[in-house]
Amino acid sequence: MLDNYDIEVKLLAVTPDAEKLIEQAGRLCWNSQDKTGTTPDRIPKWLQIGHESMIEHACATFYIRASRVLTHELVRHRLASYSQRSQRYVKESVPRYIEPAEIREQDKETHELFEKAMADCWKAYEHLLARGIKPEAARYVLPGACETKIICTWNFREIRHIIKLRASRQALPEMRALASEIRKIMKELAPQVFYDL
Ligand SMILES: Cc1cc2nc3c(=O)[nH]c(=O)nc-3n(C[C@H](O)[C@H](O)[C@H](O)COP(=O)(O)OP(=O)(O)OC[C@H]3O[C@@H](n4cnc5c(N)ncnc54)[C@H](O)[C@@H]3O)c2cc1C
Numbered sequence: 001m002l003d004n005y006d007i008e009v010k011l012l013a014v015t016p017d018a019e020k021l022i023e024q025a026g027r028l029c030w031n032s033q034d035k036t037g038t039t040p041d042r043i044p045k046w047l048q049i050g051h052e053s054m055i056e057h058a059c060a061t062f063y064i065r066a067s068r069v070l071t072h073e074l075v076r077h078r079l080a081s082y083s084q085r086s087q088r089y090v091k092e093s094v095p096r097y098i099e100p101a102e103i104r105e106q107d108k109e110t111h112e113l114f115e116k117a118m119a120d121c122w123k124a125y126e127h128l129l130a131r132g133i134k135p136e137a138a139r140y141v142l143p144g145a146c147e148t149k150i151i152c153t154w155n156f157r158e159i160r161h162i163i164k165l166r167a168s169r170q171a172l173p174e175m176r177a178l179a180s181e182i183r184k185i186m187k188e189l190a191p192q193v194f195y196d197l
Helices: 018-030 042-049 053-057 068-074 110-129 135-141 156-166 171-187
Strands: 007-013 059-067 080-084 147-155
Touching: 007 171, 018 042, 018 053, 042 053, 053 147, 053 156, 059 068, 059 156, 059 171, 068 147, 068 171, 110 135, 147 171, 156 171
Parallel strands: none
Antiparallel strands: 007 059, 059 147, 080 147
């Protein structure tokens, strides 16, 4: 559960010694390799002047379980690699969906309205499959709330960009919950790179 959303994010992989690699790349630009490790805020100082390319050398890979509404927005971030559970080749026989906190917390009747809509979608999906319709066509009746799983790889520069856009108040609340968790993970992993977020 992240910020009242039943979603999940797990770090699967990250560039080893990421900040060391970033400093190595940055110091190469300035021919100051001999000073490696002497300035604790070296990376923040580069970022402050807009010298950011060196943080592209480090990447992180995340497993994310969230709604299709969320992943539809997430994959707009293009400097990335994505692998997402297929609704063409995998049947969504078990109704799994993400209920927005705003709906669940409004009142019982509103929550039940949402639950009924989900049940109706899955009932129609099962009826279509039973009539021989392939999952790739039957899925058209499934909701945006449908749970999905995706593995995402981004470099650190793109992760900074995603956090800035997606952990903000303007972002979709489910996305904000996800981006805030990614921010927490990245601040622990690479405090110099994510110091200001
Ligand atoms: C609050 C909010 C509301 C939104 N509403 C809508 C909406 O109503 N409709 C809609 O369609 N989208 C909407 N979006 C999506 C938004 O327009 C972007 O597509 C999305 O945030 C991806 O970010 P990005 O374009 O910065 O790209 P990324 O793919 O994350 O790229 C990172 C950066 O690389 C550079 N870059 C990447 N590709 C190019 C390129 N082809 N040319 C030049 N520079 C490039 C840009 O500087 C870009 O910021 C919304 C996003 C947010 C955060």
